[in-house]
Every structure is written in C-alpha cells, then in structure tokens.
Amino acid sequence: MAARRQYEELARQLSAIGVIKRSLARTLPPECPAGSAAVLRLLDQHGAMRMSRLAELLAVDMSVTSRHVAHVAERGWIARTRDPDDKRSRILALTPEGGDKLAELSDRYLRTLEGCLEDWPDEEVERLCSLLARLRESFGDCRTATVRGPHPAQHSPQPATHTPA
Amino acid sequence: MAARRQYEELARQLSAIGVIKRSLARTLPPECPAGSAAVLRLLDQHGAMRMSRLAELLAVDMSVTSRHVAHVAERGWIARTRDPDDKRSRILALTPEGGDKLAELSDRYLRTLEGCLEDWPDEEVERLCSLLARLRESFGDCRTATVRGPHPAQHSPQPATHTPA
DNA sequence: TATTGTTATACTCTATAACTATA
DNA sequence: TATAGTTATAGAGTATAACAATA
Numbered sequence: 001m002a003a004r005r006q007y008e009e010l011a012r013q014l015s016a017i018g019v020i021k022r023s024l025a026r027t028l029p030p031e032c033p034a035g036s037a038a039v040l041r042l043l044d045q046h047g048a049m050r051m052s053r054l055a056e057l058l059a060v061d062m063s064v065t066s067r068h069v070a071h072v073a074e075r076g077w078i079a080r081t082r083d084p085d086d087k088r089s090r091i092l093a094l095t096p097e098g099g100d101k102l103a104e105l106s107d108r109y110l111r112t113l114e115g116c117l118e119d120w121p122d123e124e125v126e127r128l129c130s131l132l133a134r135l136r137e138s139f140g141d142c143r144t145a146t147v148r149g150p151h152p153a154q155h156s157p158q159p160a161t162h163t164p165a
Numbered sequence: 166m167a168a169r170r171q172y173e174e175l176a177r178q179l180s181a182i183g184v185i186k187r188s189l190a191r192t193l194p195p196e197c198p199a200g201s202a203a204v205l206r207l208l209d210q211h212g213a214m215r216m217s218r219l220a221e222l223l224a225v226d227m228s229v230t231s232r233h234v235a236h237v238a239e240r241g242w243i244a245r246t247r248d249p250d251d252k253r254s255r256i257l258a259l260t261p262e263g264g265d266k267l268a269e270l271s272d273r274y275l276r277t278l279e280g281c282l283e284d285w286p287d288e289e290v291e292r293l294c295s296l297l298a299r300l301r302e303s304f305g306d307c308r309t310a311t312v313r314g315p316h317p318a319q320h321s322p323q324p325a326t327h328t329p330a
Numbered sequence: 331t332a333t334t335g336t337t338a339t340a341c342t343c344t345a346t347a348a349c350t351a352t353a
Numbered sequence: 354t355a356t357a358g359t360t361a362t363a364g365a366g367t368a369t370a371a372c373a374a375t376a
Contacts, residue, residue, distance in 0.1 A: 006290045007278045008271070013297035014189070015203055017182060019224035020304045022344075024179070025365090033365060038180055051335060059184035061368055066336055068366090088334040088375045106173070113172045116307040117300075125171045128296040132178035135282075135293065139185045142281040187367075190342095198342065216358060226345055231359055233343090253352045253357040333376070342367080353356070 027108045031075065032101060035068040037109075040077060040094060040102040048093035050083065077101050192273045196240065197266060200233040202274075205242060205259065205267040213258035215248065242266050 025034045032040075042057050043049070049057075055065040069092060072078050077098030083089035094102070117125065190199045197205075207222050208214070214222075220230040234257060237243050242263030248254035259267070282290065 003287070004275060004279075006287065006294065007275045007282070009294045010290060010297075011189070011274060011278060012206070013294050013301075014182070014186060015199070016224060016301060017179070017186075017297065018343085020301060021179060021182075023304055024176070034180070035366065041177070052333095059181060060366085062335065063337080063369080064367055070336085086334080086376075090335075109176060110169060110172045113176060114169075116303045117172075120303065122168070122171065124296065124299075125175060127292070128300065129171065129174045129178050131289065131293045131296065132175075132182065134289075136178075136181060136185060138281045138285065139188055183366085200343065217356095225343085227358065228346080228360080229344055235359085248357095251353075251357080255358075331376095334374085335372100336374100337372075338370085340368090342365105344363100344365080346363090347361085349358100349360075351357085351359100353354100 024109060024112060027112045028105060032072075032105060035064075036072045036077075037102075037105050039065075039068050039072050039092075040098055040105070043078060043092060043094040044099065044102055048091050050089045050091055052089075054092060072098065075101075189274060189277060192277045193270060197237075197242075197270060200229075201237045201242075202267075202270050204230075204233050204237050204257075205263055205270070208243060208257060208259040209264065209267055213256050215254045215256055217254075219257060237263065240266075 021034075028034060028037055038058060039054065042054060046057065051062060051065060051069065054069070055062040058065055058068075069078065069080070073080055075097075076095060079093050079095050080090045081093070083091050186199075193199060193202055203223060204219065207219060211222065216227060216230060216234065219234070220227040223230055223233075234243065234245070238245055240262075242260060244258050244260050245255045246258070248256050
C-alpha cells in the first residue's frame with residue numbers, strides 16, 4: 001500500500017498520457033482514426049467475433065463499438081455476416097483490404113513508437129507493458145467497489161465488468 | 166531496442182488505458198470535469214502562472230487551456246489578473262474556494278485509486294510512475310522527428326515542443 | 331421478457347484558424 | 354510585425370436512452 005503522494009504522482013502521469021496517444025494518433029490517415037484502427041487490430045489479433053465480444057475487448061459501450069464498426073464496414077475493411085445460430089448477432093471479420101489497411105497503419109504507427117523509444121532497453125518496454133496490463137486488471141477487478149463519497153451523483157453499481165484486451 | 170512484437174503490445178496497452186481514465190473521471194462531480202480538475206491541480210502544485218505556462222504543463226493547445234480556464238474562473242475557483250509587466254498576459258491563481266474544491270475532488274479521486282491499487286506494493290507504483298514519466302520524455306524528445314511515411318497528410322514540422330508536467 | 335445490436339442525442343476533449351489587444 | 358490570449362468551428366470519442374429484431 002503506497003503513500004498518497006505516490007497516488008498523486010500516478011494521477012498526474014495518467015492524466016498526461018493523452019499527449020502521447022494524440023501523438024501516435026496523428027500518424028493515422030484521416031480515413032482511419034484511432035477507434036477504427038483499434039477495431040482492425042483486434043479482429044486481426046483475435047480473429048472473427050461478434051459485436052459484444054469486440055465491445056468487451058475495446059472496453060467501451062456497444063453503442064460506441066457499433067459506430068466504429070460501421071465506419072470500417074462502410075470502407076470494406078471488415079465483413080459483417082449474420083450468425084446463423086443467433087440471428088440477432090453479427091459476426092465481424094477482417095477482409096483482405098482491411099488486412100492491407102492495418103498493415104499500412106501499423107507500419108507507420110510502430111515506426112513512430114520505435115523512433116521515440118529507440119534508446120529504451122528491451123526490459124524496460126517489457127516492464128512498462130506488464131505494469132500497464134496489471135493496472136488495467138486492478139481497475140477491472142475493483143470496478144464494482146467504487147468509493148462512495150460526499151457528492152450525490154453516484155452511478156452506484158457499475159455496469160458490466162469489462163475485461164478488455 | 167526492443168522487438169516489434171513488444172511495440173505492438175505497448176500500443177495495445179496504451180490504447181486501452183482510456184478505460185482507466187474514464188473510470189477515474191467518473192469520480193469527479195459534473196461541474197468539474199477532468200480538464201477543469203487538471204487546471205486546479207496544476208495551479209495548486211506549481212503556484213500562480215500565466216496561460217502559456219499552464220498550456221505547456223497541460224500539454225494541450227492554448228485555445229483548449231483557455232476554455233478550461235474560463236470554466237473554472239466562472240465558478241470562482243481561480244482568479245485571473247492582468248500581468249502589470251505585460252498587459253497581454255493574465256496571471257492565474259487558485260482561490261480559497263478552488264483549493265476547497267480541489268481537496269474534495271482529490272479525496273474522491275485518490276481514494277478510488279487507492280482502492281483499486283491497494284494490493285500493489287510501493288515499489289510497483291513508483292516504477293509505473295517513473296516509466297510513464299520516462300515515456301513522456303521520450304515522446305517529447307522525438308517530437309520533431311516524426312516518421313515520414315507513404316501517406317501525404319503529414320503535418321511535417323510539429324508545433325511547439327511541449328514539456329508537460 | 332431478455333438480449334443483440336443500432337440510432338439519436340448530448341457532452342467532453344481536442345485542434346485549427348480568425349480575431350483582439352498589447353508589445 | 355510578433356506574441357498572449359480568446360472565440361468560432363469542426364471532429365473524434367464517449368455514454369445514455371429509446372428502439373428494432375430475435376431469442
């Protein structure tokens with residue numbers, strides 16, 4: 001259990017990560033913003049899946065997922081087919097064009113990352129990854145146990161417990 | 166220099182941090198969203214300063230800073246006074262009311278963080294903080310050296326080199 | 331009735347560009 | 354002419370709620 005001072009520092013660091021994400025997002029072409037890229041990446045990594053599963057991996061609401069998916073589907077980067085076993089569901093799969101797009105994106109994105117972190121030793125990158133993964137786990141686990149405090153607007157029992165990517 | 170696989174993993178982790186930030190942001194009262202809270206926090210931490218300095222610490226454009234500042238100023242949480250030495254500038258300072266508000270926010274925010282990370286040893290929190298700080302440094306340093314790639318819409322020479330909080 | 335997904339609406343955060351006022 | 358800051362506008366991302374189709 002760390003000191004409050006450390007949590008303050010962590011809060012500062014977390015709130016400042018935005019600048020990095022925006023920096024990386026700027027490497028993406030205008031027709032494929034970050035949300036769309038994430039959809040392509042997850043479908044490539046995990047294979048075909050349904051909306052609900054994708055929403056879980058993205059860790060956002062399904063309504064948001066639906067919009068991202070519509071965007072990439074309109075451009076032919078993914079295919080949506082009805083699930084024969086449950087006609088409410090749609091199965092999402094990366095198309096060859098989507099695969100090409102993803103390769104192109106990843107190349108630019110990862111080269112930028114490499115460029116910025118070229119002087120980082122392997123182990124540091126590894127360590128950062130695993131600490132971030134663990135951070136997400138810790139947050140996922142305590143999702144229901146939100147601090148109840150003095151101010152009223154509290155959405156008490158949190159919705160579904162996402163367990164993202 | 167790490168392997169591409171590691172950068173892919175880091176990219177995944179970075180893109181998934183959003184869920185944590187949103188989780189923490191939900192602890193804030195509606196009248197003081199994250200942007201406003203960040204302004205209060207930085208003025209408390211660094212003392213009075215001008216807009217341009219605050220924009221640098223927030224690592225966002227000054228136009229964005231201006232709006233956040235207007236929001237907290239309207240509520241009496243900060244005071245804006247003209248700089249007598251340069252009447253274009255305005256000096257921003259936390260008011261007592263702003264200090265109270267910040268204390269209230271921080272309490273909720275940090276208790277949530279503590280709750281989620283209660284099983285983390287000190288050193289892990291420390292390590293995560295310093296890796297994140299270093300990540301921001303690495304990105305700040307390579308800000309001008311963006312990868313030039315196949316797609317045209319490249320805002321070549323990046324704007325000012327922010328060196329945030 | 332419950333679940334899967336879509337759409338409408340609203341809000342936050344951000345950047346670019348045009349503008350005002352000082353320097 | 355250049356700089357500090359503001360405002361107008363536009364775009365991305367998100368959530369909530371109402372809805373349609375299916376289970």
